[in-house]
Amino acid sequence: MTASSLPETDPVAARRPQYQADIAAGLDRFFEPRRDDCPWCGGTRLTTRLRTVDLLQHKPGRFELSQCADCRHIFQNPRLSLAGLEFYYRDCYDGLGEKQMADMFEGNSANLKDRASLLTKHHAAKRWLDVGTGHGHFCRAAAEALPDTEFHGLDMSAGVELAAEHGWITRGFRGNFPEMTAELAGNYDVLSMFHYLEHTLDPKAELAAAAEVLAPGGYLVIELPDPECKWGRVLGKYWMPWLQPQHLNLMPIANLRAAAEEVGFTVVDEQRGEPHSAMDMAAAAMLWSNRFIGGDDVPWQPKPPSGLRKLLRKASMVLTVPMMVLAFIGDQLIAPWGRKHGWSNAYRVLLTRN
Known part of the structure; x- marks a missing residue:
């Protein structure tokens, strides 16, 4: 029985048997083997950056972030397996967690609208695909400021279908972005990935997929947590952008630039302080x-x-x-000063396809 078909008279009680069976089967199957090399550059000089537990949902398990001394990439190690991803994402953004996440996005509409600002200084979007759109909250907010832009959304979860039903996106696609490039290629002049790449198994493959979908001259705008933010050191495991176990990869901005350029993009603009959310x-x-x-x-x-x-x-x-x-x-x-002195918790990069 899927979560969507469970009786909702007592959704917690209805889900408890499945969760308890999953936990009783053991947590080891939720993790891949530990890596001895960096998934970004292949370097072997790894250090432990963080050890923590699930501080958001409080599901069982312990998680570790490793950092590469060569390229500074930070990654979950050992990484969640496919079974682990299903277990820890279940009822986080959908199901039991759907209302909490929706309330969070509803209360952040100003920041959602601002995400489009880096692009609109350079280009008037015609058809925009938001990859990792979730429930379409960005598209809903951006459409108010860009009424002539047609927004589509793509996501792995059922949220994208709800976004289409609400009319927040004109069209929704459900699936894995790199596996859908043939269907999507040539249809968009703008792609966005807002707080998406850090959730993916292979961010470089996602960038390569974006290069396949966009024609030369098309734009890609990305926003990510900034692992170089000083709050990450001060607050330790309680710094929200670490977000374990959902965040698998955290890329310094220089790494993102270089990886994007390798697959055919050129950096047009970037923001280090403006994307900061004072929270x-x-x-x-x-x-x-x-x-x-x-x-x-x-x-x-x-x-x-x-x-x-x-x-x-x-x-x-x-x-x-x-x-x-x-x-x-x-x-x-602190925010006005912090944005200028390395305390911004996010960055944005605007790229164009060569």
Whole structure:
């Protein structure tokens, strides 16, 4: 039975047997063998950058990020297997996690609109394909500012179909982008990958696919978490952009530029400070408090929390409100200075196909 066909009278209870069976079968199958070399450059001088747990959903498992001393690429090691990707993505962006993610995007509409700004300084888009569109929130926001642009979306999840049903995209494609290049080639003058490449198994293959789809003169705009951001050192595992276990690869901007140029792109423009979302301390406070408060009813726990545990969770959440408010204020105060001094948590690059 798939998650979409489960009875929704008690969606947590309905999902619990499958999750408990998955966990009982062992977590080792959710990981590939550990790598001794960098997937980006092949270098063998690897160090451990981070060890953590799932701080967002609190599913079981431990995760590690390795960093290459030669090219500075950061990658999950050992990486999730296909079974692991299915397990840890389940009910994160869809299903039980759909409303939480939708609320997050709805509250970030200004940033979503701003993502198009790097392109619009150079080109008036006619037909735009957003790769990794999720539920189409970017396309919905950008269409308000670009009414003459036709937006299409592509994603692996059912969210792209919902986006089409809502009318947020004119057309939706569901599948693996590199496997769909023949179907998509020649149809777009703009492609975007916003917070997408870090989720992919092979970012270089995704860039090569974009080069196949775009005709010469077409544009590709990319936004990624910036692993060189100083917040990553200060906040450690509570820095939200590490986002384990979903983020498989984190590329310094120089690596992205070089890889794109290798497959036929030229860098037109880039932004290091403008994409920054002033949320690092607030997000860290949220992750920390949720980890230690616990008590939420989730199907990967063997049984629901007791009434007392639920009450304690509510009381604890109230007590953390002042901390969250202070963290939010701190983010807003630091952001203008931080954008100029290496504290931006994201970057954007605009490329054109040669």
